[in-house]
Amino acid sequence: MVATGVPELFEDESHSVIEIRTDSLQTLRELGPPDLVHLIKQPTKSSTAKQVGVYHHVTGIDASSSASLAAYTNTLTYAPSNAPMKVTSGLYCCYNAFSRVDMRVQVQIPGTVESYCVDERGNKLEATEEHWLETYLCSVLRAYSYADTGSGDVIKRIIGVRRFNPITSTEQEQKFLDAAEKLFFSGWQLGSDPEIQVPNLVSNHLTSGLLHYIKTTGRFASGINLFEKLRMRDPEISSLLARVYIAADEEVKAVRLLHEVVQELPMDYSILDCQAEFCNKKGRGDLALEIAKRGVVSAPSEFCTWARLAEVYVGMEQWDMALLTLNSCPMFTYQDKDAPRLPEPVRISLPLAPETMCDEIDDAGATPDADVVHPTLRRLSAGNYKGTFLKAYILLTEITKKIGWDQLLKIRSQVFVMEEEYRTEKQTTGRTSRNASTVALRGTDTPQPNGHGLAEETPSEAGTEDMINGESEPSIASSHLDPDVSKPSTSVTVRTNSETPQPQPPNTDPAHQSYTQFQHKRLCERWLDNLFMVLYEDLRIYTIWRTEASQYKQQQLAYKKSAEEWEILGDLAERLHHPDEAIEAWQACLATRYSPKAMRGVLNLYERNGDGRGMLGALIRLIAWQYRWYSEFSPDLLLTIRKLIEEEGAVKVRSIIQATSLPQHILDLTHQYAALCAAFRSSGSDG
Structure with a gap:
């Protein structure tokens, strides 16, 4: 298993990051920020020399007990960057969004391990088994919610975050689903996606995380078993079960379930929305329309019901009604994910593991000042x-x-x-x-x-x-x-x-x-x-842009833009639903320098065209870039490779990966993603 490097952010002596994290607890509104790991170092050959505080962030570590967090802290003592220094103590902080406390594990090296929790007022409390169960579930949800899509946008937002896959086996999956079942009816306390005004039983970060996991791994049977048990306690959960049935290509079961439950809950907007979405995707806007109208009546203050109705009108080409419905949508202020609110570090060390180095994916020149961007492009909001x-x-x-x-x-x-x-x-x-x-x-x-x-x-x-x-x-x-x-x-x-x-x-x-x-x-x-x-x-x-490009082509002149300008133009074309022009911009960007955003756009093109070799070529580079910046886990990239294995078979996929003209250590990173599909017994992974 290839391990990423360990980023280090050096603490300003006048601003303790632990104290600042404690002070910020009362401002947290969502799942909480990534876990914080703070280490105290001092020179190996001197016990009286000045100590230094370094820290980094992490997601995906098993937070079910103090022992697992202490074990992670101990692994950091062997990091190559510690050569002239030794780690004397470490503090692991992991936020529990259910009880709104920060779980902490203090490790003395060598020495003792102490675990406790800190509430929003800064009071030190005893950590209970219930606290650890909640913390574990929150840590898995954060790992999925705060993961990068492959484009690098999330990675670049917070410096120095290591991202691990929290579930790498069916045993760990069962542990996750058991915790989710126990705490399911408290899930509304975690908040919800920004499009939901009021979190409820079926629309919250817990249900979103469960559906995200099931879709990513293709473990539909596990999801169906979970929601079958839960719907016995509350029929409203049937909408989640129906969505899993549809994703698993069990549409007949989904339709029967929705028909059955709508008799019992005729005005449940989540069930109505699921019905309307299904009918609309099947091209039956006439059926979806009345269902979507009822959904708006049942939840007039929710954006999703109005947006679904507008979507149906668009499908039916009733443009005037679509605009009027869109105009009636209740709009909510965007609530971004919780992020660390820490001061600028004194110094930053971002070491790279040798296994992740590759000249082809080197985007070291992608600094804000490296590309000149025309003001009109910069102003596109x-x-x-x-x-x-x-x-x-x-x-x-x-x-x-x-x-x-x-x-x-x-x-x-x-x-x-x-x-x-x-x-x-x-x-x-x-x-x-x-x-x-x-x-x-x-x-x-x-x-x-x-x-x-x-x-x-x-x-x-x-x-x-x-x-x-x-x-x-x-x-x-x-x-x-x-x-x-x-x-x-x-x-x-x-x-x-x-x-x-x-x-x-x-x-x-x-x-x-x-x-x-x-x-x-x-x-x-x-x-x-x-x-x-x-x-x-x-x-x-x-x-x-298109006019200029055409005229330059007619005059046989090179149409030049900076790499960042090509990124912006690719985004622009994609927003306006011009995929071919978007790909043209992405490829022009990649011809200038490597860009994960552009490569992700090219991957989408290959996926639409069913080009398996092209998809794998893009995936290898995206996965390597993610590893380079301390991310061993991207659900979106795992989903893409799982679907590819389902269509082509694991043997063919592994063969194509191995035949790629990139260093073996880079190819091994993609093999690890393919191995995950085998661990989850995904379709096509057995041959």
Whole structure:
């Protein structure tokens, strides 16, 4: 088994990282930060020399007892970086999100082991067996939730985190599922994904972690057994069981189960959502529509029900209803995962294990200052969206991909009040209680926002307060784009990187001069207005890029961008659902220097095309890069190689890996991922 290097962050003497971690406990809202390991070192040949504090973070270590954490701390005493120094003591900190305490194991080397826990007030408490059970489950969930997708984005976010696979055998799996079963009905205490407003029995970090594990490893039978037992205690858990059935290709069982349970719980939104999603994916939007409507009625304050309804309307090509439904989605402030809140270390040591070194995946030059990025690319904000805003933007781009920007604007002006309309109506009606805004919101013949008889929406206070009061006109930035904003020009001249492209001036559409149906329109929420502006900017930059690239190609000139610019353009094309152009950007980036994000994008292309050799070539490099930066575990990469083994067989996969012209020590890293599939007895791994 190849071991990664051990990163070391040197502690500032004036700021104890342990004290800072203790102070931050009361601010934690999710599963907690990665585990913290703090070591005290001193020179080997002197017992009176000054001691030094070093630390790093870790996920995936077995936290079921103080002995397992102490064992990990002891292994650090043999790290090659300790040659001139010796470790005299170590402290392992692991957060328990159930009881909201920090479990700690103090190890004296050589000497004693002491375990205890610290609460949010900094009080030292005794660690009980129940505490250790909760801590173990939290540590497994963190390992899956905080793992990297393969793109390197998560790895680069926090410096010096070692990531291990918490479950490498069926025995460890059973231990995990037993703990999950015992604590399942307390899972809501852990919080939930950012798209869920109120954590509940089936929507929380525990259920998300369980489904993530089952999907990654393909251990569907284990998941079915677990949820079968749990649904005997609460039928609401049937929605989770149905999802596992569907993932396991047991769709008939899933349909029968959903049919049975919906008789008992006709207004359970998680069950309705599962039904609507299944029907929609089968191309039966007519069936999914009524189910999704009922889901919205059962949980009108949840984003996922409205988003599912909008998704169904998109599938049915009812664009106006899709926009109105999207406008009604409740949006939540994104709650990011808990991260260490520690001061800048005095010094950082990031040693690399010899087994992970490879010139081909060397991205040491990928520093923020190494690439020059054009300001217009740097300003693209859609790539920063997360949570509900990301999912809403994806829906908007899907509509745009199918009908085009011009048609999107036309439908938008048909269903939402445009600024010019508002001003015209205001001049006509004056400042009365029946002004444009209140008519659009409260008119007796105004259609309901989602078009199926639900209660009328209440627009966000920030976006509509000034209009409802009739005291001031909305600004373009806070209310609406120009109703006739033009499509990004397709006749852009060749520009140098220093020039900033500009859109063509908007044209006036005579059809919008008469507002006979003004009272039937809705007010567009401010956040959705902003999405339209962000989408316009994305389309504008994308059009300029493709035009410039075409013109350079016609003139037989090289179209040059920095590696980071190619990364941004690849992200842009992927957001706008142009996979071929995205791959072109990723490959151009890789031709400049190695980039895990670009390689991950290329892997997606090979996966879509069913190119097994291409997939393995990308996987080998991604896995090696992950190991290089102390990550021995990526669920997404494990899932990809498991699916490949299912399709091609383990023997063929191992043969292709071995035939790759990379050093053997790099190939061995991928063999370890393949060995995991054999340990879990995945389909295809026995031959």
